[in-house]
Amino acid sequence: MNGTDTGTRSAPHVVVVGGGISGLAAAHRLLARGTRVTVLEATERLGGKLLAGRIAGAPVDLGAESMLARRPEAVDLARAVGLGDRLQPPSTATASLWNRGVLTPMPKGHVMGVPGDPSVLSGVLSAEGLARIEQDRTLPRTEVGDDMAIGEYVAARLGREVVDRLVEPLLGGVYAGDVYRTSLRAAVPTLYDAAASYDSLLDGVRELQRRAGAQQRTGPVFMGIDGGIGTLPDAVADAVRAQGGRIRTGTPVRGLARREGRWFVRTDAATYEADGVVLAAPAGPASRLLVGESPSAAAELAGVEYASMALVTMAFAGADVADVLPRGSGFLVPPVDGHTIKASTFSSRKWGWVNEHAPDLFVLRTSVGRYGEEEHLHRDDADLVDVSLRDLGAATGLAARPVETRVTRWTGGLPQYPVGHLDRVARIREAVAKLPGLRVCGAAYDGVGIPACVGSGWRAAAEITEEILATPTLVEGTAEGTGQ
Ligand SMILES: CC1=C(CCC(=O)O)c2cc3nc(cc4[nH]c(cc5[nH]c(cc1n2)c(C)c5CCC(=O)O)c(CCC(=O)O)c4C)C(CCC(=O)O)=C3C
Incomplete structure (x- = not known):
C-alpha cells in the first residue's frame, strides 16, 4: 500500500x-x-439461529445453546469480542438415552454412535442387535464410493439397531435430519476415511479412538457462554x-x-x-x-433443503424437579420408539450460569420436529407444551407443571447434508x-x-x-x- x-x-x-x-x-x-x-x-x-431470551425472569438460550470447543473458531471469536471471561463449559459430561421406555446412561466409547467395541452397547441393544454387530468382522468390505448415507453404511456393517438407537438420535440432534439420507462423508468424515481404509468398521473406529487417545486432548469438548450463546x-x-x-x-x-x-x-x-x-x-x-x-x-x-424444529423451554419450581430427573445434561430419544420429542436438555443442570441466575427454578427444554416430520410443528404452542410434558413424564416420572413455558419455532433451522x-x-x-x-x-x-x-x-x-x-x-x- x-x-x-x-x-x-x-x-x-x-x-x-x-x-x-x-x-x-x-x-x-x-x-x-x-x-x-x-x-x-x-x-x-x-x-x-442464536437467540438469548428469558424465562420466568431467568436468562436462557432459546436457540443453539452450546458450541464445540474442540474446534477453535467459536471460542476464539468469543474471546476476540470480549466474552472470554464468560465462557463456561457444561457442568456435566454425561447424558441419557430414552431407549425402549427406559432411561439408560448414554454409552461412552463411540464415534457419533458407532462403537469400536460392541460391549459398550450392551445396555442399549437387544441380544440380536448385539449379535448382529459381530458380522462386521466377517462381512466383505462395504464399498462407500464417493459417498453413502451414514445410516446405510453403518447398518450394512453393524445392523440397523446401532443406527436406529445410537447414530440416529445423535446425528438427528445435529442435523434434525434422517441418517438414512445424511452423507457419511459430510457428516462424519473420519468415519468415511475409516470406511475407505478398513474392511471392518469396528477396526476402523478403534483406530480412530486410538489416534484420538494418542492426541491426549485436554479441555472441554463443548463450551457455553454465561448469559447464553x-x-x-x-x-x-x-x-x-x-x-x-x-x-x-x-x-x-x-x-x-x-x-x-x-x-x-x-x-x-x-x-x-x-x-x-x-x-x-x-x-x-x-x-x-x-x-x-x-x-x-x-x-x-x-x-x-432445510429441516424445521421447535424448542419448548420450560421453567419449573426447582424443588419439584431436580430429584426426579436422571443425572447428566439431558437425554436423547431414538425416533424409532415413536415418541414426539427427540431430545431434552436440562439447562439448569448443564449450565452453571443458568442455575446461578435462577437458583430456585429448574429450566429444561425439549425439541420437536425433524426433516420430513414437520406435522408436529403445525400444533399450537399449548399442544407442543402438553406433548412435551407427556413425553417427559413418561421418560422420567416428572409430574410437576411448569411455572412458565416458551415455544421457539425454528422454521428452516438446520440445513440438510x-x-x-x-x-x-x-x-x-x-x-x-x-x-x-x-x-x-x-x-x-x-x-x-x-x-x-x-x-x-x-x-x-x-x-x-x-x-x-x-x-x-x-x-x-x-x-x-x-x-x-
Ligand atoms: C448442531 C449440533 C452439533 C454439532 C456441533 C458442531 O459440529 O460444531 C452437535 C454435536 C453433538 N451433540 C452431542 C450430544 C448431544 N446432543 C444433544 C442434543 C442436541 N444437539 C443438537 C445439535 C448439535 N449437536 C440439538 C439441536 C440437540 C437437541 C436438544 C437441544 O438443542 O436442546 C444431546 C441431548 C441433550 C443434552 O444432553 O444436552 C446430547 C447428549 C455430541 C456428543 C456425542 C458424543 O458423546 O460422542 C456431539 C458431538
Missing part, C-alpha cells in the same frame, strides 16, 4: 448479506483486514460497529448485480455499491440473489468463484455447528480481501449509491 494514496483511495467496501453468526464473523474479520463493511440483515434481529452475535455486532462497520437490520436485499467491475446490492431504501459481497444468507435467499449473476450457483443452492452434499458445495463454490469478489458462507456449506459457521465466515472474508486488496480500485468517498 502506498501511504500517499490514502487521501484519494478509500478502503474497499464489502457488503455482507445476512447477520447471523457467519455473516457477523465475516464482517468482523473483514474490518480487521482493512475493508469497510456494511452488514444487511433482512429481519429485525441479528443472530440467526445467544449473546455472542450482539457482542460481535458491537465489535463490528466499534471498528466503523455499519449494520442495518430490517433490510432485506432485493437484488445483486455486477456492473463495470463493481457490485450493486439493492435494498428497498438504497443500493449499496461494493468491491466485494459476502452472501451469508441461508441457501434459499442466496439462491434467489444469484439468479442473475450465476444461474448455476443459484440452481445448486435452490436444491439445499444428504449424500453428495460435498460435491454440491464444490459445484457452488466453483460457480461462485467465477464472480470476482463474491463468496458464500454459512451453515449450508462446511458444517452446521457454530465453529464451522464462524470458520466459513472467516474464510470468505480472507478470500475476498486477498482478492480485492490485490487489485485495488478507485472509489469516490462513500460507497453508498443511489437512493440514500
Whole structure:
C-alpha cells in the first residue's frame, strides 16, 4: 500500500448479506483486514439461529445453546469480542438415552454412535442387535464410493439397531435430519476415511479412538457462554460497529448485480455499491440473489433443503424437579420408539450460569420436529407444551407443571447434508468463484455447528480481501449509491 494514496483511495467496501453468526464473523474479520463493511440483515434481529431470551425472569438460550470447543473458531471469536471471561463449559459430561421406555446412561466409547467395541452397547441393544454387530468382522468390505448415507453404511456393517438407537438420535440432534439420507462423508468424515481404509468398521473406529487417545486432548469438548450463546452475535455486532462497520437490520436485499467491475446490492431504501459481497444468507435467499449473476450457483443452492424444529423451554419450581430427573445434561430419544420429542436438555443442570441466575427454578427444554416430520410443528404452542410434558413424564416420572413455558419455532433451522452434499458445495463454490469478489458462507456449506459457521465466515472474508486488496480500485468517498 502506498501511504500517499490514502487521501484519494478509500478502503474497499464489502457488503455482507445476512447477520447471523457467519455473516457477523465475516464482517468482523473483514474490518480487521482493512475493508469497510456494511452488514444487511433482512429481519429485525441479528443472530440467526442464536437467540438469548428469558424465562420466568431467568436468562436462557432459546436457540443453539452450546458450541464445540474442540474446534477453535467459536471460542476464539468469543474471546476476540470480549466474552472470554464468560465462557463456561457444561457442568456435566454425561447424558441419557430414552431407549425402549427406559432411561439408560448414554454409552461412552463411540464415534457419533458407532462403537469400536460392541460391549459398550450392551445396555442399549437387544441380544440380536448385539449379535448382529459381530458380522462386521466377517462381512466383505462395504464399498462407500464417493459417498453413502451414514445410516446405510453403518447398518450394512453393524445392523440397523446401532443406527436406529445410537447414530440416529445423535446425528438427528445435529442435523434434525434422517441418517438414512445424511452423507457419511459430510457428516462424519473420519468415519468415511475409516470406511475407505478398513474392511471392518469396528477396526476402523478403534483406530480412530486410538489416534484420538494418542492426541491426549485436554479441555472441554463443548463450551457455553454465561448469559447464553445467544449473546455472542450482539457482542460481535458491537465489535463490528466499534471498528466503523455499519449494520442495518430490517433490510432485506432485493437484488445483486455486477456492473463495470463493481457490485450493486439493492435494498428497498438504497443500493449499496461494493468491491466485494459476502452472501451469508441461508441457501434459499442466496439462491434467489444469484439468479442473475450465476444461474448455476443459484440452481445448486435452490436444491439445499432445510429441516424445521421447535424448542419448548420450560421453567419449573426447582424443588419439584431436580430429584426426579436422571443425572447428566439431558437425554436423547431414538425416533424409532415413536415418541414426539427427540431430545431434552436440562439447562439448569448443564449450565452453571443458568442455575446461578435462577437458583430456585429448574429450566429444561425439549425439541420437536425433524426433516420430513414437520406435522408436529403445525400444533399450537399449548399442544407442543402438553406433548412435551407427556413425553417427559413418561421418560422420567416428572409430574410437576411448569411455572412458565416458551415455544421457539425454528422454521428452516438446520440445513440438510444428504449424500453428495460435498460435491454440491464444490459445484457452488466453483460457480461462485467465477464472480470476482463474491463468496458464500454459512451453515449450508462446511458444517452446521457454530465453529464451522464462524470458520466459513472467516474464510470468505480472507478470500475476498486477498482478492480485492490485490487489485485495488478507485472509489469516490462513500460507497453508498443511489437512493440514500
Ligand atoms: C448442531 C449440533 C452439533 C454439532 C456441533 C458442531 O459440529 O460444531 C452437535 C454435536 C453433538 N451433540 C452431542 C450430544 C448431544 N446432543 C444433544 C442434543 C442436541 N444437539 C443438537 C445439535 C448439535 N449437536 C440439538 C439441536 C440437540 C437437541 C436438544 C437441544 O438443542 O436442546 C444431546 C441431548 C441433550 C443434552 O444432553 O444436552 C446430547 C447428549 C455430541 C456428543 C456425542 C458424543 O458423546 O460422542 C456431539 C458431538
